[in-house]
Structures are given as structure tokens and as C-alpha cells.
Amino acid sequence: MNQMEEAKRSYDAVPIPQELSERVLSEIKKADLRRKGIQMLQKKRMAKRTLASAAAAVVLFTGALNTSTAFAETVSTLPVIGAVAKVLTFRSWETETDDLKISVEIPSVEMIAQEFKGIEKSVNEEIHGLCQKYADEAVKRAEEYKAAFLATGGTEEEWAAHNIQIQVGYEVKNQTEDHLSLLITGNENWSSAYSEMRYYNFDLKKGQLLTLEDILGSSYAEKAEASIRSQMEERQKVQNIGYWEEIPVIDENTRFYVNEQGNPVIVFEAYEVAPGSAGAQEFEIVK
Amino acid sequence: MRQDLYDKLVSYILEDQNKFYRLAFSYVRCQEDALDVVQSAVCKALEHYGMLKNEEAIKTWFYRILVNESLMLLRQKKRMVLSGDEVMEEPAYEEKAFEAQDDFTVHLNHLEEDVQEIIRLRFFEELSLKEIAQIRELNLNTVKAKLSRGLRD
Numbered sequence: 001m002n003q004m005e006e007a008k009r010s011y012d013a014v015p016i017p018q019e020l021s022e023r024v025l026s027e028i029k030k031a032d033l034r035r036k037g038i039q040m041l042q043k044k045r046m047a048k049r050t051l052a053s054a055a056a057a058v059v060l061f062t063g064a065l066n067t068s069t070a071f072a073e074t075v076s077t078l079p080v081i082g083a084v085a086k087v088l089t090f091r092s093w094e095t096e097t098d099d100l101k102i103s104v105e106i107p108s109v110e111m112i113a114q115e116f117k118g119i120e121k122s123v124n125e126e127i128h129g130l131c132q133k134y135a136d137e138a139v140k141r142a143e144e145y146k147a148a149f150l151a152t153g154g155t156e157e158e159w160a161a162h163n164i165q166i167q168v169g170y171e172v173k174n175q176t177e178d179h180l181s182l183l184i185t186g187n188e189n190w191s192s193a194y195s196e197m198r199y200y201n202f203d204l205k206k207g208q209l210l211t212l213e214d215i216l217g218s219s220y221a222e223k224a225e226a227s228i229r230s231q232m233e234e235r236q237k238v239q240n241i242g243y244w245e246e247i248p249v250i251d252e253n254t255r256f257y258v259n260e261q262g263n264p265v266i267v268f269e270a271y272e273v274a275p276g277s278a279g280a281q282e283f284e285i286v287k
Numbered sequence: 288m289r290q291d292l293y294d295k296l297v298s299y300i301l302e303d304q305n306k307f308y309r310l311a312f313s314y315v316r317c318q319e320d321a322l323d324v325v326q327s328a329v330c331k332a333l334e335h336y337g338m339l340k341n342e343e344a345i346k347t348w349f350y351r352i353l354v355n356e357s358l359m360l361l362r363q364k365k366r367m368v369l370s371g372d373e374v375m376e377e378p379a380y381e382e383k384a385f386e387a388q389d390d391f392t393v394h395l396n397h398l399e400e401d402v403q404e405i406i407r408l409r410f411f412e413e414l415s416l417k418e419i420a421q422i423r424e425l426n427l428n429t430v431k432a433k434l435s436r437g438l439r440d
Binding site: 151 | 407
């Protein structure tokens with residue numbers, strides 16, 4: 001079997017091109033994206049359902065509006081954005097290690113009007129939990145990525161060049177006297193697969209979370225879908241975006257914010273209704 | 288559960304990718320082609336991981352995809368050469384000259400293709416006969432017979 005051993009040696013001596021691990025990794029990432037595309041809808045529904053139940057549980061929090069004095073003091077020094085509600089950074093931190101840089105900015109919504117019955121407290125709790133969870137998971141994902149990268153022949157120096165960054169933050173999409181729209185985002189610079197976007201819309205007059213139904217009426221789903229379809233057709237012509245045939249069902253879990261005119265703007269993430277290259281797609285539904 | 292299996296598949300691929308490349312290379316004998324084969328095998332495996340039954344089957348299942356991809360590429364190449372208007376190439380010629388230093392490998396290359404394949408899987412990849420039978424979708428006895436024929440010749 002000496003010859004056999006020799007042959008095996010020459011078999012094992014076939015040089016492995018550097019490109020191999022890159023190509024294998026790129027396939028894995030592609031597959032992750034595909035899976036994400038399928039899971040996104042289910043996940044989104046789940047997430048929004050928790051929000052709905054949080055809103056339903058609001059009544060229970062009525063008595064617990066007051067926050068700590070320290071917090072209240074910080075609050076009073078921050079600029080007021082609107083007359084009845086303000087959004088401020090509740091907690092913000094940034095760390096940088098050799099491996100990654102993470103910056104987190106967690107917002108809080110403070111309602112001034114009395115009739116809010118503590119709704120912001122439950123929403124705030126949910127927002128804080130969401131931000132923290134995303135940050136924790138993103139760090140874990142980055143660590144896993146690093147382990148895989150090193151295990152497949154990458155060096156520490158090459159890894160350092162990746163410059164991994166994680167950002168959790170928020171944006172006030174729009175605020176008028178009547179409503180406030182807040183967007184919570186989570187991003188990782190090395191993978192778009194786990195980006196998180198969550199919108200919160202408050203009706204400042206009634207002191208509750210806004211739904212599409214509140215704005216568009218009971219036939220909101222049909223109305224929105226018709227409008228989206230016609231806008232898609234237009235964009236298809238002008239920008240040559242190849243939309244999927246099926247669009248996600250419009251229901252109480254659909255992501256949207258309210259623009260200055262008071263119209264809801266429905267937001268689909270990249271891959272949700274069109275190829276990823278087209279990016280996120282927004283559709284304003286005129287009342 | 289499903290997610291778990293998917294993660295296991297991914298880590299298996301990451302861990303054994305060099306082996307995949309060597310096996311693919313032993314079929315297609317060219318770096319670019321071998322890379323293509325591994326890449327499309329990974330792509331197919333991840334796309335169809337739902338067909339994977341359990342963790343124990345990962346290896347044979349993946350090897351089957353890999354071997355099929357390699358054979359498919361060889362078939363395509365053959366077809367391309369035959370249908371081309373350009374000067375006909377004789378792809379096997381170069382390959383034999385390249386391996387000329389190694390008596391055994393030359394010998395191996397002269398055997399029937401499926402016998403070669405079994406020898407490679409058995410001795411280079413150190414798979415069991417049963418695993419080979421599963422990968423090539425052959426009867427265990429057929430594999431045994433082919434192997435002993437290959438070793439005798």
C-alpha cells in the first residue's frame with residue numbers, strides 16, 4: 001500500500017487557493033439573506049403582535065407614570081421637540097474594542113398631556129428592551145463571524161480590517177401637534193441581513209398608538225394595496241424596479257410612519273417587495 | 288430544530304471546505320473549475336437544507352451534492368469541447384502528462400472512471416464503503432466489487 005500512501009499524499013498536497021474561503025463565505029451569506037427574506041414577514045408579524053398586546057395592557061400602568069427624580073431632571077434639561085410630547089435619549093453608550101465598535105442610543109418618549117394613561121411607559125419599556133436585545137445579539141453575531149473567519153484561515157490583522165460596527169439608534173420621522181412618528185433602527189455594517197426597523201406612531205390628541213385603520217378608515221387594507229400597486233406600476237416604468245408579483249398583506253402589523261401631511265407612509269424593507277438593489281421602498285398613502 | 292440543523296450544516300461546510308476543494312479538484316483537475324464546483328455545491332446545499340434528514344447524514348448528503356456537481360461540470364465540459372467549432376482539444380492528454388511523475392496516479396487515471404472515483408473516496412477521503420454507496424447511490428456490493436477490481440488491476 002506504499003503507492004497508495006504516496007498517492008494520498010499527493011492528493012492531500014493539492015494547494016488550497018485563498019479564494020476558496022471567500023467564495024464559501026459569500027455563498028453562506030447569500031443563503032442567509034435568502035432565508036431572512038422568507039422569515040422577515042413571519043418575524044415582523046410576531047413582533048408587531050407583541051406591540052399590540054403591550055398597548056392593550058396600558059391601563060395597568062396608569063398609576064406608574066412617575067419616573068425617578070434623577071431621570072426627570074435630565075428630562076427637563078433637554079430641548080422640547082413638540083408641545084405635548086418629547087423624545088429624548090434615555091440612555092446612550094459607546095464602546096470600542098479591538099474587534100468591534102458599538103454605539104447605542106435608546107430613546108424615551110415623554111408625554112406631557114395627562115390623558116396618556118401611561119401608554120408611553122409600556123412603549124418605552126418595549127423600546128428599551130428591543131434596543132438592548134438587538135445590541136446584545138449583534139455583538140454575539142459579530143463574535144461568531146469572527147470565529148468563523150479565523151477558523152477558515154483569516155488572520156487577526158485581516159479581521160481588524162473588517163472594522164465591525166454596530167449601531168442602535170432612533171430617528172424622529174415626523175412630529176406635528178397631532179402625531180409623533182418614531183423610528184428605531186439597528187444596523188451592522190458587515191451584514192444587512194439583521195437590520196431592524198421598527199416604527200412607533202402616537203396620536204397625541206387621543207393619547208394612543210396610531211393604526212392604519214385610524215387614519216384610512218376600516219377599508220384601509222384595500223385602499224393601501226390599491227395605492228401601492230399603482231405607485232409600483234409608475235415606479236416600474238420610471239425607475240425600472242422589478243417588483244415581486246405578490247405584496248405582503250397590509251394589516252395592523254404593517255410598518256408605517258406618518259408624514260407631515262398626516263398621510264401614512266408604508267415602508268417595505270429591502271427584499272420585501274423588490275430586489276435588494278432597489279433598497280427599502282416607501283409608499284405614501286393619501287388619505 | 289431546523290435552525291439548529293442549518294447552523295450545523297454551515298459549520299460543517301466551514302470546517303471541511305478544504306476537503307471539498309480537494310475532492311472537487313480530483314474530478315475536474317483545474318483550480319477555477321474546482322472552486323466553481325465547491326461554490327455551487329455550497330449554494331445548493333444551503334438552498335435545499337430542508338431535504339437533510341438529520342445531523343448524521345450531513346456528510347454523505349453534502350458529498351453527494353459535491354460529487355454530482357463535479358460530474359455535471361465534467362459532462363458540460365465534454366459537451367462544450369465536442370460542439371465547439373474551434374480546434375478540438377483533447378483534455379485528457381495534458382492531465383496525464385501532468386501526473387507523469389507519479390506511477391500510481393497514472394495507473395489510477397487509467398482505470399474506469401467510477402472505479403477511480405471509489406478508490407479516491409475510500410482511500411483519500413477515508414469514507415466507509417457504506418458511505419460511498421450512499422453518496423453514489425449504488426448497491427454496497429457493487430461498490431465492493433468495483434473497489435476490489437480497481438485494486439487488483
